[in-house]
Amino acid sequence: MIRGVNQVVLYVEDQEVAKRFWVETLGFALDQDEPYGDERWLSVVSPDGATKLVLSKRQPGWTAPEVRDGIPHSNVFFYTDDVEKTYRELTEKGVDFPEPPSKQFFGWWSMFSDPDGTRYALGQRWGTSQG
Structure with missing residues (x-):
């Protein structure tokens, strides 16, 4: 039986900037920061320990969903x-x-x-x- 959500991928422009924001500013814990093929696997864990965020480098051409003002871009x-x-x-x-x-x-x-x-x-x- 499914019990919950384990991890969510967030697409970021600069992984180092994102790491500082999620860890230093928002208080998430650094989980992993390792080479992953030609890329980097960077993940942080929420303060309650329930959810891992994978901070993945945006691919060229990626754009955030268009939404009206007052609505989040992310489904998270x-x-x-x-x-x-x-x-x-x-x-x-x-x-x-x-x-x-x-x-x-x-x-x-x-x-x-x-x-x-x-x-x-x-x-x-x-x-x-x-x-």
Whole structure:
């Protein structure tokens, strides 16, 4: 039986810049950084230890999906226990938030961008407070 998601590939322009962003700024743990054929296998693990992100070099000609403003580019949604607190902490570290926290019918959410401008959703974990 499938039990969950183990890893997700994120396409990045510069793996070194992405590594610093995900590890130093967002607090993910470095998992692997090894040669992989003619490329580099670079992965980080979420602070809860549940998900590995493979930071893969974008291939020439790759473009982010076109989406309207206010919508993430990525299908990967991240969670936190307190969206407003995380927004304040990460904004102080220079993370761009095209969408500040707001309460929606489905709960609290926000949206942040990585150094390449890829937008990711950030939601409140189910079952936590913040009404």
